[in-house]
Amino acid sequence: MNEIVEGFIEAIRLIVTLDPEVLEITVRSLVISLIATVLSAAVSIPLGSLLYLREFPGKGAVIGVIQTLYSLPTVIAGLFIFLLLSNAGPFGFLRLLFTPAGMVIAQTVLILPITTGLTIAALSGIGREVRDTLLSLGATEYQSILAILGEARFAICSALLLGFGRAISEVGAAMIVGGNIRGQTRILTTAISLETSIGNFSLSIALGIILLLLALGVNLSLALLGRWHH
Amino acid sequence: MNEIVEGFIEAIRLIVTLDPEVLEITVRSLVISLIATVLSAAVSIPLGSLLYLREFPGKGAVIGVIQTLYSLPTVIAGLFIFLLLSNAGPFGFLRLLFTPAGMVIAQTVLILPITTGLTIAALSGIGREVRDTLLSLGATEYQSILAILGEARFAICSALLLGFGRAISEVGAAMIVGGNIRGQTRILTTAISLETSIGNFSLSIALGIILLLLALGVNLSLALLGRWHH
Amino acid sequence: VQQKAALRIATTTSLYDTGLLEEIERAYEEKTGTDLLITSQGSGKAIELARRGDVDLLLIHSPPEETAFMSAEDGLYHRCFAYNYFLLLGPPEDPADIKNLTAIGAFARLHQLGRSGNPDVRFVSRGDLSGTHHAEIRIWRSAGFNYTSDVQGSGRWYIETGKGMGESLQVANEKDAYILADTGTYLAFRSKLRLVPVIASDEELLNRYSAIVINPGRHQGTNDEDAKEFVNWLLSEEGKEILTSFGGDAYGAPLFTPLEEGICESEPFSCTCSLIP
């Protein structure tokens, strides 16, 4: 258990001294996962809304598949994107393998099912009466969705938080697609995994603590934003 | 991209031939993650209900921390449990390291924040009027929680599905605590990770497909159970 | 992404985890301005990355796979540049009493005791077809066993972890088992381990590191020029200097011995270590 205590001390030291390498990978982690979350929000909120609103044959199946993809292992998602982006793959010419952009893509794909599924769930929590009211007040379909999203804003926010959490904490996809290249694609989780594999447990834990502090920061910002907006 | 096609073929082959080793790790994966999900449900539903019901100072902070733990990296969770369960750790005498039981503990800890947080979210979706109605009908606090949980059953189910998804798809904690020991603690994700590190991408993908099929099965069972219950 | 020259290198984890490559990266980048992008992966995956042209250079310590890679014409040049020895680690009490045996003898004895159900004798294998695992397989074969039929799955004594060196060391440590490990990772983990080296520096335990420049003819856009330059630098006096001195500060003893022309061509190394033309 010493490692845990040491981890805390180490974490404080790293933060206080603003260790440049740690700072760099922390910022990279944050930026990549935030972009991935924003991208997946940009896709999953409209997509989820559509799936919630429209009735079509096989809708239940689609939602079932989305929920199944909650279980998509990060390694598989990573592998999939890797095969697409690899030099030998169809998008190799984009040269996105081992770049932060490639990692953003991988994380976006990874969390898309979660954010979409939870968007649908959040919307379903709002009763049919709300939609009827909006329609009868003259809302276009688009406006009514916006308003329903507004009513479900807390649930949607927490869906995105969860997506962000999954993105920033995952390692499989980042490792395969990013390659954990120092100074380029190393992020907190791949660094943790590296330090763990070389037995540097207290540093791993320190990095884990920093990661959680980062997540706490994102959480707080969102909460403040919510209050401010209110 | 060949690997993906080959992966599908391989998956079909493995399933059709009922490859004994694959069958074994599939069953192990399923059992471990199901137990972890059930355990975390057993903790997080009462815990979430309490957190939702009771007003106490710092409640917002507690919920914030839970949401922050959505970002707990699996490796860190794994490391933490590893340090507790290792021979040198406080619970070493239990000899749970590198056993399926240990993996269950690790996965339970890992998904607890998610299931708890989403339980709270699901309950919050049920308005105050519902609670008043239940109380005025003479519900004890316990009964009213049960009834509110009943009203929120879909949201709770989807929280548990998400928890299960995270459990069955995670690899970091299972790897560290379970050890990926062939014939003992190897599960689908650690096998995938092994095959990937060997460069056996199509087998990885095949195992990934099997994992997703498993998740689909769990999903369907839950859906059927829901319908049947209805 | 690639404005200044960038060289993508895939390496096996056991090499990367020693920290050698970080030092090399610093020195080389300072000297040439070439950006080294090093990704460390399990051996098999590193080879796969190389095969797909996702990297320009492969650093590896798995002779049989190196040969296969070259004969498939995926590699352009194959150079060995350093070596050290694997260690057979075990509990300090040495329950199998193999301290004084050769590696082959020790393996044979472990097999015998393990198969016979001696509860104190266990062997942890990485089981991940990494360089270290290949070396282990080679020793089992040399000891006269058919690896897949006689060793794998021959009982609970033979524990396959299917993961990296460090994690496998943890497993062996927790299980009081014997394990074959590379020197670098052992030294990194030494403080956390009860296990001690039981057998070291046996010929059979040789661990040879090679660099392979990827064949640019197979895939578009691989950078063989900078790869060649890097390999030549590694084989130069400057490179050897770093290899020789690395590890002195951190581990108390050097981790690698550079290979010299003239020695490397013969047994047990049997490889090329001349500059690439």
Next chain:
Amino acid sequence: MIRASCISKTYRGRTVLDGVDLSIERGEIFCIVGPNGAGKTTLLRILDLLDRPSYGLLQILGEDATGSESVRFRIRRRMSMLFQRPVIFDTSVFDNVACGLKFRKMGEDEVRGRVKSALREVGLPGLERRRAKELSGGEMQRLALARALVIEPEILFLDEPTTFLDPESANIVNDTMVRLSRDRGTTILFTTHDLYEGERIADRIGVLMDGRFSQISEALEILHHPADLRVAKFVGFENILRARCLSWEAGEALLDLEGQKIYAISGGRCDGDVFVCFRAESVSVGVGEEPIASPRNKFRGTVTRISAFGPFVYITIHCGFDIVAMLTRRAMDELMLDLGSEVWASVKATSMRVFAGAGDAAKKTGTEKH
């Protein structure tokens, strides 16, 4: 404005609307009454284009409203609806009311002005900043009304608009409805369970029963000339008595009611068993000598029950059968009536309605159809 023909609606095999025909003119106030579950809400939802009928033709504001969603949207924008159980958004009162205007991308200043005057109209001035979910029941109802009014629709659907409102607020809302129809030509369809409210403000009343209009006409017509027995019961004919038709001539029927002869005006020929119905307020009550005056139907009986209804009193008079009469409290005091008093009850032939007595028809009520 609205032309609906043969509108039907079926939910999982249960028919809720069963061929509704309706035609409403611009500026008309139309009131729908009917028992619970008759299909009032279902009809309003179909007319507001929230649901599609299972069957039937629908023209609204001159356009075919059964077609594409875009046409329906265009029409819907010119209407608005107050729901029976209005949804209040969890925002401020202002944002709730402004909702429809924002959907129409109206300028901020105009929104503010309109919201303000709509809130004034429903009697909630100055409440803009309050959290809507914290209002009282009646306040919420008025908020929802303001939200529907503020967009100045050409057609306004109101599902029980005065629910939860105190009498004064209910009057304000009724006055607003009348004013909208008169000054702005707004067409208004509303439902109510208070027939007198319908009578007071509606141009026509439709009695919806079992998914079909049993009668559509002016209030007085419905109150005094119900189309059939069920409508009669529904609009409060307190006296419904079984009788036998003795003869019929030139619109006047001679009936036998438990041995007493009575005369009733009956448009249709009558015959055999019938029901004769009249309102309690059509019964004149006197004491002492048999009145000589006009009503040919006179019954002598004893007062067996007295029950108050505001300034009025219902008294039950037993004269072989029971007759319920309604008097002002003052009249009762003047007649010095009490339980057991001997009285004369008289009913004009023109106040009596006669309906064919199809077996158990009298028992059939709205709620028993399930």
Next chain:
Amino acid sequence: MIRASCISKTYRGRTVLDGVDLSIERGEIFCIVGPNGAGKTTLLRILDLLDRPSYGLLQILGEDATGSESVRFRIRRRMSMLFQRPVIFDTSVFDNVACGLKFRKMGEDEVRGRVKSALREVGLPGLERRRAKELSGGEMQRLALARALVIEPEILFLDEPTTFLDPESANIVNDTMVRLSRDRGTTILFTTHDLYEGERIADRIGVLMDGRFSQISEALEILHHPADLRVAKFVGFENILRARCLSWEAGEALLDLEGQKIYAISGGRCDGDVFVCFRAESVSVGVGEEPIASPRNKFRGTVTRISAFGPFVYITIHCGFDIVAMLTRRAMDELMLDLGSEVWASVKATSMRVFAGAGDAAKKTGTEKH
């Protein structure tokens, strides 16, 4: 059964209840009326122990109800409440109604039996298997009522129980309330906006205004002897006229109303500017010669407005000031009244109420307090 004293409730600085005193006996039916936002719902919620008062003492069923949650729970189990906007659970009708019984761990057979009879009671027999959320508005209301009744509470709180109900169902519900109180001794508190409903079934009525009871007494007392001007307005005194007090002697006041002398009974001494109030139905209307009969207050005027109200008619008579009178339609026909008719209006001195005319008091209404 219920003893509340000085109950106050404040929401974020806004006082909603302001010292309510109430004492209710076993088996009593007590009706609370009052304008929207007066605090009726707030009071019922406090009495059902869902909210705690900010201040005040509360004894229910003989126990102190301001104490620990466990005591409050025990008391709450002996009561039930119908909410103003009832929540319907998304289950079957049966499960909705059975809810409270299941909480009490009642055996299945008994649950089934009780649910069945409760549903019959509210007029929804046989609907057990229907999905509750698909019911019509009135059906839901009755479902919620059944849910509250089925547990056979000792005290029943009903917040506007007859909302959404058609007249027949409303009667059924009212009858049920009376029967419960009579046969089972159930204490019932309910709110309504229909004063006559209160009059018909309540033993006492309390008029809640601005968070305080302005008057608590029997229905007739409230309808005819309101405690103050605001209550008078609220209970529908249509005629509220400014006058000046000329003299007062032995409970009789002589007033000057726009130059006409009028007599009114006034308990308290009167003086200076006052309001004189009387109900429209207290006004007798005659034509022709000045009536010689008793009422000393007689006014001659012209009919300027006629408006129907069911079987009744309100006519406005202008005689310097405006008087509203109420007649039956028949009486109006007999008098052959029409717009412009010259009539006599007379009001007994005993029907007149006099209230001190504190400046603008007459304008003050419940909704304007915000």
